[in-house]
Amino acid sequence: MIGVVVRNRPSITADQARSLAAMGVATVHEAQGRTGLFLPPIAPIQRDASIAGSAVTVLAQPGDNWMLHVAVEQCRPGDILVVACTTENTDGMFGDLLATSLMSRGVAGLVIDAGVRDSAELRRMGFAVWARAVHARGTVKATLGSVNVPVVIGGQYVKPGDAIVADDDGVVVVPHATVESAIAAARKRVLNEEAKRARLAAGELGLDIYDMRPKLAEAGLRYVDDLPNE
Ligand SMILES: O=C([O-])CC(=O)C(=O)O
Numbered sequence: 001m002i003g004v005v006v007r008n009r010p011s012i013t014a015d016q017a018r019s020l021a022a023m024g025v026a027t028v029h030e031a032q033g034r035t036g037l038f039l040p041p042i043a044p045i046q047r048d049a050s051i052a053g054s055a056v057t058v059l060a061q062p063g064d065n066w067m068l069h070v071a072v073e074q075c076r077p078g079d080i081l082v083v084a085c086t087t088e089n090t091d092g093m094f095g096d097l098l099a100t101s102l103m104s105r106g107v108a109g110l111v112i113d114a115g116v117r118d119s120a121e122l123r124r125m126g127f128a129v130w131a132r133a134v135h136a137r138g139t140v141k142a143t144l145g146s147v148n149v150p151v152v153i154g155g156q157y158v159k160p161g162d163a164i165v166a167d168d169d170g171v172v173v174v175p176h177a178t179v180e181s182a183i184a185a186a187r188k189r190v191l192n193e194e195a196k197r198a199r200l201a202a203g204e205l206g207l208d209i210y211d212m213r214p215k216l217a218e219a220g221l222r223y224v225d226d227l228p229n230e
């Protein structure tokens with residue numbers, strides 16, 4: 001769908017966003033059955049940023065950031081701008097000026113399957129970005145795309161209003177309809193990991209905690225004292 005701006009879309013609550021951000025990408029991804037994870041070319045340009053929010057989606061054309069300017073107006077506090085491209089592109093569609101505009105609307109961050117520039121300034125501003133590339137090449141404003149239509153980005157299908165979680169480990173999407181169940185499953189996982197962490201810190205082995213020895217023996221793993229002679 002090209003040449004459309006959709007005004008209405010669902011949102012997650014601030015509480016849901018806080019929970020998802022605190023639990024992080026790896027836990028949320030595991031908790032929802034190892035789904036939703038973006039492919040690694042889309043990576044953070046900073047360290048130690050951990051955000052979650054509702055997706056405002058953009059379908060942009062390569063080398064063209066027109067639709068990003070259109071999308072800013074559709075953003076609400078806590079949203080995350082999610083920019084997919086109609087074809088592979090690394091041009092610097094986004095920089096400190098667009099970030100300034102998004103920050104003035106309370107946007108939590110940007111996930112973009114293209115390039116960004118002014119990267120040092122973006123870090124200095126504290127505007128969190130996950131991008132395919134850092135690339136200074138400028139873009140034009142000439143071809144229509146769309147705002148708030150479903151997009152495919154990082155190998156995942158993202159609908160406007162889906163929850164996006166992003167941190168140092170990457171980006172994961174949680175479909176809007178399953179946000180509550182994903183949070184509940186992720187909480188369970190966090191509690192379970194806390195118990196394991198305490199046992200590992202006390203020196204217990206994963207081999208014993210996970211009862212791996214019988215299965216390893218069954219698979220044929222042997223322990224010998226010395227390297228056998230050839
Ligand atoms: O203006 C642009 O085309 C992108 C950019 O560098 C900025 O937002 O600062």
Ligand SMILES: [Mg+2]
Pocket residue numbers: 095096097117118
């Ligand atoms: Mg700039």
